[in-house]
Amino acid sequence: MRFALRRVGFFVLTLWAALTLNFFLPRLMPGNPAEAMLGKFRGPVSPQALKALEVAFGVETKEGLAGQYVHYLGNVATGNFGTSLYFYPQSVGRVILDALPWTLGLVGLTTILAFLLGTGIGIVAAWRRGGRLDSVVPPVFVITSAIPYFWVGMMLILVFAEQLQWFPAAFAYNVSLTPGFNPAFIVNVVEHAFLPALALLITTIGTWILTMRNTMVTTLAEDYVRMARAKGLPSRRIMFDYAARNAILPNLTGFAMSLGFVVGGAILVEYVFNYPGVGYMLLQAVSQEDYPLMQALFLLITVAVLVAILLADIATAILDPRTRTAD
Amino acid sequence: MRRIKILVVLFAACLLAAACGGGSSGGGGSSASGGNTTLTISNESGALWTCNFNPFNLSYIFLSLGTVYEPLAFVNTLQNAKATPWLASSWAYGNGNKTLTFTMRNGVKWSDGKPMTAADVVFTFNLLKKYKALDINSVWSVLSGVTQNGNQVVMTFKKPAVNYFYYIADQVAIVPQHIWSTISDPVKYPDLHPVGTGPYTVSPCTPQNITYKANPHYWQPGKPKIKTVNYPAFTSNDTANTYLANGQAQWGGQFIPSIQKYYVSKSPDNHYWFPPVANVSIFPNLTNPILKDPAVRQAMSYAINKQRVSQIGEYGYEPASNQSGVVTPTFSAWMDQSQATQYGNNYAYNPSKAISILKADGYTKGSDGIMQKNGQKLSFTILNNGGYSDWVASVNVIQSDLKAVGIQVTPKNLAYPAWSSAVLNGQFQLAYYSETGGPTPYYELRQWLYSGNSAKIGQPAGSNFERYSNPQTDALINSYGNTTDPAKQHQIVNELSLVMLKDVPVIPVTESVSWYQYNTSSFNGWVTQSNPYADPAPYYYPDWGQLLLHLSPT
Numbered sequence: 001m002r003f004a005l006r007r008v009g010f011f012v013l014t015l016w017a018a019l020t021l022n023f024f025l026p027r028l029m030p031g032n033p034a035e036a037m038l039g040k041f042r043g044p045v046s047p048q049a050l051k052a053l054e055v056a057f058g059v060e061t062k063e064g065l066a067g068q069y070v071h072y073l074g075n076v077a078t079g080n081f082g083t084s085l086y087f088y089p090q091s092v093g094r095v096i097l098d099a100l101p102w103t104l105g106l107v108g109l110t111t112i113l114a115f116l117l118g119t120g121i122g123i124v125a126a127w128r129r130g131g132r133l134d135s136v137v138p139p140v141f142v143i144t145s146a147i148p149y150f151w152v153g154m155m156l157i158l159v160f161a162e163q164l165q166w167f168p169a170a171f172a173y174n175v176s177l178t179p180g181f182n183p184a185f186i187v188n189v190v191e192h193a194f195l196p197a198l199a200l201l202i203t204t205i206g207t208w209i210l211t212m213r214n215t216m217v218t219t220l221a222e223d224y225v226r227m228a229r230a231k232g233l234p235s236r237r238i239m240f241d242y243a244a245r246n247a248i249l250p251n252l253t254g255f256a257m258s259l260g261f262v263v264g265g266a267i268l269v270e271y272v273f274n275y276p277g278v279g280y281m282l283l284q285a286v287s288q289e290d291y292p293l294m295q296a297l298f299l300l301i302t303v304a305v306l307v308a309i310l311l312a313d314i315a316t317a318i319l320d321p322r323t324r325t326a327d
Numbered sequence: 328m329r330r331i332k333i334l335v336v337l338f339a340a341c342l343l344a345a346a347c348g349g350g351s352s353g354g355g356g357s358s359a360s361g362g363n364t365t366l367t368i369s370n371e372s373g374a375l376w377t378c379n380f381n382p383f384n385l386s387y388i389f390l391s392l393g394t395v396y397e398p399l400a401f402v403n404t405l406q407n408a409k410a411t412p413w414l415a416s417s418w419a420y421g422n423g424n425k426t427l428t429f430t431m432r433n434g435v436k437w438s439d440g441k442p443m444t445a446a447d448v449v450f451t452f453n454l455l456k457k458y459k460a461l462d463i464n465s466v467w468s469v470l471s472g473v474t475q476n477g478n479q480v481v482m483t484f485k486k487p488a489v490n491y492f493y494y495i496a497d498q499v500a501i502v503p504q505h506i507w508s509t510i511s512d513p514v515k516y517p518d519l520h521p522v523g524t525g526p527y528t529v530s531p532c533t534p535q536n537i538t539y540k541a542n543p544h545y546w547q548p549g550k551p552k553i554k555t556v557n558y559p560a561f562t563s564n565d566t567a568n569t570y571l572a573n574g575q576a577q578w579g580g581q582f583i584p585s586i587q588k589y590y591v592s593k594s595p596d597n598h599y600w601f602p603p604v605a606n607v608s609i610f611p612n613l614t615n616p617i618l619k620d621p622a623v624r625q626a627m628s629y630a631i632n633k634q635r636v637s638q639i640g641e642y643g644y645e646p647a648s649n650q651s652g653v654v655t656p657t658f659s660a661w662m663d664q665s666q667a668t669q670y671g672n673n674y675a676y677n678p679s680k681a682i683s684i685l686k687a688d689g690y691t692k693g694s695d696g697i698m699q700k701n702g703q704k705l706s707f708t709i710l711n712n713g714g715y716s717d718w719v720a721s722v723n724v725i726q727s728d729l730k731a732v733g734i735q736v737t738p739k740n741l742a743y744p745a746w747s748s749a750v751l752n753g754q755f756q757l758a759y760y761s762e763t764g765g766p767t768p769y770y771e772l773r774q775w776l777y778s779g780n781s782a783k784i785g786q787p788a789g790s791n792f793e794r795y796s797n798p799q800t801d802a803l804i805n806s807y808g809n810t811t812d813p814a815k816q817h818q819i820v821n822e823l824s825l826v827m828l829k830d831v832p833v834i835p836v837t838e839s840v841s842w843y844q845y846n847t848s849s850f851n852g853w854v855t856q857s858n859p860y861a862d863p864a865p866y867y868y869p870d871w872g873q874l875l876l877h878l879s880p881t
Contacts, residue, residue, distance in 0.1 A: 029744075088386065089515040090377045098534040099375060162569075170566040175536035175559045176365075274566040276375050276534055284374050289744050 003317060003324060011310045018302040023072050025298075026291045027065075076299065086290035096278060096296060099265075102172050103277040106193050106269070108262045110200040115255050117201070118208025123244045125209065126216030127235070138209050145206030153199040153272035160195060167195050170274035196273045200266065211254065215247040222246075249320055256312030260305030264297075363849040364880055365555040368865045369576035371567040376560045378532035380521040382500035383461035383513070390558070393872025394539055395438075396500035396523035399429055399448070399480075401873055402493045405602055405657060405859035408766035410492070413869075414443070414501055414524060415480075420811060424487035427495075429480045436544040437503050438528045448480045449473050450504035460514045464494040469808075488808035490773075493766050497869065526551040526876055535560055552879040553850070558865075571597075571844055579844035580865040582717070584642060586844075596848035600856050600863065603657055603838035605764030605771050606648045607718070609709070609725070610750070610793045610833055611757055614784060617703055618756065622688035623734075624831035628674040629681035630732040631725055637837045640721030648835035649673035651824040652775065653768045655838075661768050663821040670828040681732045690733075698733035706735040709757040710749055713740030721837065722759055751787040753794055761839050762790055769807055769816065772823040775833050777804050795832040841867055852877040 075082065081092035121141075125134040144152070161169035173179065173188045219225065220243055228238045265279025278297060285293040317323050380391040392398065399415040402408050415429040435443040452473040455462040469488035474481050482495070503522055510516045521529060524546065527539035539556040559576075561567040568583050570576040572593045583590050583599075591597050609627070611618040618624065633647035649655065650673045653662050667673045671680065690698040690705065698705045711722050722738045729736050736757060741749070750758045764771040774780060774790035778801050781791035788794070800823070807819045827833070841864035845853045854863035854874055861870035861877075 083515075086374070086386075087377045087379075088384065089381075089517055090379060095377065098377075169569065170561075171535055171559065173535070175367075175557055176538070178531060179533060271563045272565070274562055276560075280562050281374070287743055 004314065007310060007313050011306055014306055015303065018306065019073065019076060019299070020069075022295055022298045022302065023069055026289075026294050029289060072295075081296040082292040084285075084290055084293045086285060086288040086293060092292045092296045095281070095293060096300070099276050099278045099281055100263070102275065103265045103279070104262065106172075106196055106275065106277070107200065107266050108259070110197045111204070111255075111258055111262055113197075114201050114205045115208055115251075115258075118205045119212045119244075119248060119251060121205075122209045122212025123216055123239060123247075126213045126220065126247075127239050127243075129213075129217060134213075138206075138213055141202075141206040141209050143206070144202045145204065147203065149199060149203050149266075149268045150272050152202055153196070153268065156195045156199050157272070168192050169195070172276050192275075196269050196275055199272075200269060208251070208255075211251055212247065215250055216243055219243045219247040245319075249316055252316055252319075253309065253312045256308040256315075257305060260308035261301065263304045264301045364553055365557065366553050366578060366850060366875075366878070367557040367559065367570070367576040368578050368580070369561065369567045369570045369844075370558070370580035370865045371561040371564050373562060374560065375534040375562070376532060376537055377517075378519055378529075378534070378537070379517040380529060381513075381516055381518040382502065382521075383455070383463060385463055387518075388463075388500070389866050389868045389871075390537065391518075391521055391523065391525075391529075392498075392500045393525065393869030394527040394556075394875060395521045395525045395529060396502065397525045397872065398497050398499055398501065398869055400492075400496035401861075401869065402497040402766050403860065403870075404604055404764075404766040404862050407658070407660060408493065410496065414448075415496070418496070420489070424489055424809060424811065425484050427482045427484070427492070428476075429482075429496075431478045431480065432546070433478070435524050435546040437505075437522050437524060438542050438544055439503075439522050440544055441503070441505060443501070443503070443524050445475045445478050445480050447504045448501055449475045450508065451499065451501050452482070454502070454507060454513060455499070458514055464498050466491060466495050466499065470495075486808070487810075489811050490769060490808045493770070497766075525872060527556065527872075547876070550876055553875055556875065571846075574846060574848070577846040577849060578865050580842045581844060582644070582842055583844070586642070586644075590844060594846070594848070596846050597844065598847060598853075598855075599844045600854075601644050601840035601842060602856075602859065602862065603646055603654050603840045604862065605654060605762055605839045606652060606835035607645070607721070607759065607761040607837050607839050608648070608833045608835040609757055610755075610760055612753060612755055613793050613795055613832060614753070615707075615756055617705065618707070620688065621830055622684050623705065624834065625674075626681040626684045626688075626732065627729060627734060628831055628834045629671065629677045629684065630734065631728045631834070631836060632676045633836050634676065635728070636721045636724045639724050641717050641837055645837040645840050648838050649675075650828055650831065650835065652772055652827045652833070652835055653820070653824060654764070654771075658768045661817060661820050663824060666821060666825060666828065673828070674831075678728075678732050685733065692733050696730075696733060697735045704735070705733065707737070707756040708739050709736045709759060710746055710755045711738055711740050711759045712743055712746045714743055718759055725836065748787075750792050753782070753784040753786075753788065753792065758792060759836075760792060764839075767816070768820050769823070772820065772827070773804050773807075776800050776823060776826060793832055795830075797826070797830075800826055847881075849881055850878045851881050852879050 079093070084090050084092045084095050087095050121137055125138055128134055157169045160166050168174070168191065172192055173185065174192070177185060177188060179185060225238060225243055228242050263278065265277045265282060267279030267283055269275055270277040270280040278300075282294070282297045284290075285297060379387045380395060382388050382391045382396050397414050399413060400418065401411045401413045403411070412432070414432060414435065416432040418427060418429045420427055429448070431445045431448065437443055452466070452470070456467050456470075469484050469486070469491050470482060471485045472483045501524065506522055507513060519532070526542055526545050526547070528542050529537060530540045531538060537558040539558065541551050541554045545551070561570075564581065567576075567579070567581050568589065571579040571581060571583070572590050574594060586599060590599065611624055611627075613619060628650050637643055637645050637647045646655070649667070650670065651662065651667060655662060671677060685698050685705075688700070690700045693699045693704065709722060709725075711718055713719060719738070719740055726736050726738060749755050750760050762771050762774040764774070775793075776795055776797075777791060778796035780789050781794050781796065782788040784794070803819060803822055807816060810816065841862050843854070843863040845863070847853065854861055861873040863870070863874055865871050
């Protein structure tokens with residue numbers, strides 16, 4: 001109990017620090033959003049129109065920095081992220097909600113898949129270390145993880161989309177379709193997600209395989225594994241219930257963190273495959289000095305990662321009694 | 328482990344089956360009754376659509392003006408500002424060009440079935456007066472009143488401003504009073520389901536694609552012939568260019584490198600044309616003590632091989648500019664040839680002349696190869712947008728050309744906001760930038776030379792970033808608006824070109840073009856070089872509406 005309370009307390013403190021940094025960092029950038037907008041459309045925009053835009057954007061506030069900060073904290077608590085400047089007058093919440101489900105779907109599911117597959121392969125590779133699987137699969141996937149994502153993505157497009165024409169090369173669904181929860185649409189979405197997901201998988205699975213394999217190898221040297229073997233338990237039972245259960249614990253925190261970072265989007269995926277998502281949106285927000293959108297996205301990433309770490313810590317505490325008795 | 332393996336294999340198999348059986352992806356919707364009536368546009372917008380269509384918001388006007396909303400008249404940049412009736416059937420200036428009366432067309436309906444009248448026009452303009460942030464073309468800087476007189480709209484001006492006809496008649500979307508009068512804050516109004524008089528309505532709009540459908544109430548019978556237009560949201564140029572190359576999109580607004588190899592050769596029906604409309608120029612900061620000297624600027628203009636900049640930097644797509652500032656061949660009719668000849672054929676490439684001008688001004692080449700006078704070197708930084716790879720390449724060519732005559736420039740490639748902010752605020756020595764121009768050379772010349780467009784150093788200027796100020800030039804610029812007589816207008820443009828040739832306040836290098844690719848296999852009626860009835864870029868408003876109205880299935 002004390003453990004849980006301590007963890008939650010630490011979480012709140014880190015959250016507050018992140019929120020404060022999140023407030024000040026964008027304001028340290030040069031320029032102001034109304035000017036950025038004026039520059040984007042260099043036409044006969046009159047000084048009065050510019051002034052009116054600045055007022056609408058809230059750039060010309062009389063409030064000092066401290067007042068703005070207090071307002072900001074209050075808004076965060078109520079979930080009011082304001083109006084986007086790049087997508088003016090759209091609200092930030094709506095802008096993010098348009099893209100976030102795609103990011104969560106593609107990147108989230110692929111991360112989970114990569115983790116499951118990677119740990120699975122790592123377990124078997126460690127169990128049969130030195131064998132054929134172990135000699136081939138981990139090295140191959142470690143190499144593929146080192147290849148830049150965009151190259152893998154473009155190669156897949158070239159082979160599977162252009163030459164073989166098995167899969168589409170862009171977008172989340174065929175642009176002439178209307179989104180809806182019907183089988184035809186869902187199949188279309190899966191079809192469009194296949195190549196980006198495959199590219200993501202190829203480039204991220206290597207880490208999971210390697211770390212799992214290495215922790216497994218250490219665990220397999222433990223006495224209780226030897227004891228289980230001596231007792232005559234079937235190999236599969238020892239591999240999973242004894243060794244893997246203990247070996248997976250370090251990976252859990254890593255997995256939780258990468259799940260947290262999923263909401264940061266995968267900017268290269270979105271660029272190469274023209275896939276909707278929050279990664280490219282964040283890039284645009286930064287380059288256009290869209291403070292509200294930037295802040296909301298940074299906040300989303302920070303909170304997601306912090307929550308994920310908190311949950312990972314709690315999960316580790318539940319799964320591994322040794323960490324509970326530390327105090 | 329085996330269970331997981333089997334699951335994965337099964338999953339992949341299902342996907343493959345779905346993919347193979349799931350039909351083709353790609354935008355063609357052929358109707359059985361002959362001819363494809365669905366067109367897809369490829370224009371990289373860089374972000375998902377927010378589905379806002381407010382025509383007074385600079386971010387979204389290009390999505391609705393011309394297709395959903397219509398203006399009073401159509402002014403064609405490519406045909407010397409030829410004006411044709413659109414929502415107004417005719418118009419006339421009166422009272423010494425201080426009154427402009429539009430006669431409205433009969434029988435026009437809004438897409439919700441209600442009739443459009445002159446009252447809607449009056450309402451639209453008074454809306455712009457009430458909410459300054461909506462007046463993106465500053466029409467109320469010259470208007471004094473807009474009133475209704477039966478089926479006519481009478482506009483009165485503070486003083487004659489004939490050059491504002493383009494902004495008033497071509498660039499203002501007419502919106503329905505019965506909807507917009509109920510909006511409490513039109514500046515923030517997203518206009519998700521726009522109701523206009525135009526040939527298309529939006530149905531539906533998703534973050535990935537806008538589908539325009541033909542408006543059943545449209546006032547031109549039988550039009551538009553293209554029933555569906557898809558406008559996908561491309562975030563990357565690669566995908567947009569691929570769609571054009573393999574025919575999934577038929578109308579493009581893209582910069583395609585090596586266009587012969589990557590687009591034209593893919594199909595005999597792939598064509599392109601890049602009509603020049605304005606200039607990309609070097610803006611010298613005229614408050615800089617060295618750049619104040621016109622001789623230095625003249626030398627720079629002679630020293631730059633603009634043809635080579637165009638070839639190397641822009642793949643030859645953007646023709647070389649000339650110092651008069653008149654864009655050719657689009658506005659060749661405005662060029663004063665005798666004046667051009669007098670000034671070295673509009674400052675044609677002549678590095679030896681550049682050196683002699685500098686020497687005559689008292690400059691001598693130092694031991695480091697850089698010209699200097701009284702201990703002051705001709706060494707400057709030039710600000711550029713690092714994200715525009717073609718501009719970066721162009722400035723590199725400029726750098727080497729200027730080095731050959733002893734002028735050292737160091738490019739500083741900045742990210743967009745820093746670059747834009749520095750240029751607008753006058754915090755640069757040299758800057759590479761462009762103005763937007765307009766339907767005659769006057770508009771760009773005014774953007775460059777009118778002191779009212781400029782601002783003090785440290786304040787953002789709308790244009791005239793070099794901070795040029797000359798009262799006689801201002802008076803000349805203001806006089807253009809007084810007359811509708813083309814001869815007088817040509818005279819004024821000649822005199823403004825003379826300012827460009829004598830003072831060299833800005834150095835145009837290449838001519839910025841409208842990016843345009845089109846595929847003739849499914850559709851006829853495209854804008855071509857021999858038939859430039861509108862500016863053909865799909866992002867150019869309201870011209871893209873005109874183009875869509877001219878298209879028909881083959």
